[in-house]
Amino acid sequence: xxxxxxxxxxxxxxxxxxxxxxxxxxxxxxxxxxxxxxxxxxxxxxxxxxxxxxxxxxxxxxxxxxxxxxxxxxxxxxxxxxxxxxxxxxxxxxxxxxxxxxxxxxxxxxxxxxxxxxxxxxxxxxxxxxxxxxxxxxxxxxxxxxxxxxxxxxxxxxxxxxxxxxxxxxxxxxxxxxxxxxxxxxxxxxxxxxxxxxxxxxxxxxxxxxxxxxxxxxxxxxxxxxxxxxxxxxxxxxxxxxxxxxxxxxxxxxxxxxxxx
Numbered sequence: 001x002x003x004x005x006x007x008x009x010x011x012x013x014x015x016x017x018x019x020x021x022x023x024x025x026x027x028x029x030x031x032x033x034x035x036x037x038x039x040x041x042x043x044x045x046x047x048x049x050x051x052x053x054x055x056x057x058x059x060x061x062x063x064x065x066x067x068x069x070x071x072x073x074x075x076x077x078x079x080x081x082x083x084x085x086x087x088x089x090x091x092x093x094x095x096x097x098x099x100x101x102x103x104x105x106x107x108x109x110x111x112x113x114x115x116x117x118x119x120x121x122x123x124x125x126x127x128x129x130x131x132x133x134x135x136x137x138x139x140x141x142x143x144x145x146x147x148x149x150x151x152x153x154x155x156x157x158x159x160x161x162x163x164x165x166x167x168x169x170x171x172x173x174x175x176x177x178x179x180x181x182x183x184x185x186x187x188x189x190x191x192x193x194x195x196x197x198x199x200x201x202x203x204x205x206x207x208x209x210x211x212x213x214x215x216x217x218x219x220x221x222x223x224x225x226x227x228x229x230x231x232x233x234x235x236x237x238x239x240x241x242x243x244x245x246x247x248x249x250x251x252x253x254x255x256x257x258x259x260x261x
Contacts, residue, residue, distance in 0.1 A: 002029070003028065003188070005063055006064065007024050009059050021044045023213065032184045037049065039212070041210065042209055043209040049190050052188060053077050054073040065077070069238060079158070081158055083140075086131045086142060088132065093116060094126045095113055103150055114127075123142065136186050173200060195228070215244075215246075
């Protein structure tokens with residue numbers, strides 16, 4: 001499996017004002033890789049993710065998955081939203097099996113897949129509860145395995161842990177990593193959290209707040225599970241924070257020069 005992002009640009013026009021959100025973005029994602037798009041708010045990370053998902057079209061450029069051009073949403077790409085996006089009138093089980101029913105899998109296939117996903121997400125015994133009856137962490141795990149239910153080739157996650165507090169976030173990062181290690185689905189995740197990017201990713205693609213320019217594509221070469229207190233871990237965090245700071249400072253200077261003109 002190979003996900004190819006080729007020369008993606010996205011421009012929004014509003015009352016004669018042109019906003020170039022993304023400009024000529026290119027990179028590839030290999031099978032089983034966990035790749036994170038890291039950058040400040042407003043740099044186009046989520047826009048790029050929704051283009052990969054097929055929710056919107058680029059102004060120019062192309063997305064390919066296994067050589068097939070992406071032009072619309074499909075079951076080969078699962079999407080996890082920041083706000084869970086669970087159906088409140090459905091139980092945990094019904095939420096997870098919903099995409100399987102859309103694919104018209106047999107009842108036996110649905111049940112086998114359901115039990116495996118409940119085990120991966122540590123949700124056994126919770127399958128008959130409704131979203132309002134479970135914790136935020138359980139909701140997020142339900143959202144993740146629901147996206148895995150259709151066996152997508154790529155899982156796209158937009159700030160999946162952004163709605164939880166700091167302490168819960170670190171617990172869920174570990175649980176998310178455990179789930180990914182068991183399933184090994186290819187992942188592209190959006191975050192602005194440097195620590196989260198280092199903890200979860202095989203690669204981190206740093207995007208600038210200037211038209212989403214790719215500032216750096218760095219491999220996180222640390223064995224799993226990762227030790228947040230190790231010197232190597234701290235070194236990656238400092239490096240990424242330094243790259244973000246340089247990119248922001250450079251853009252601020254360029255903006256000031258453009259304004260002066």
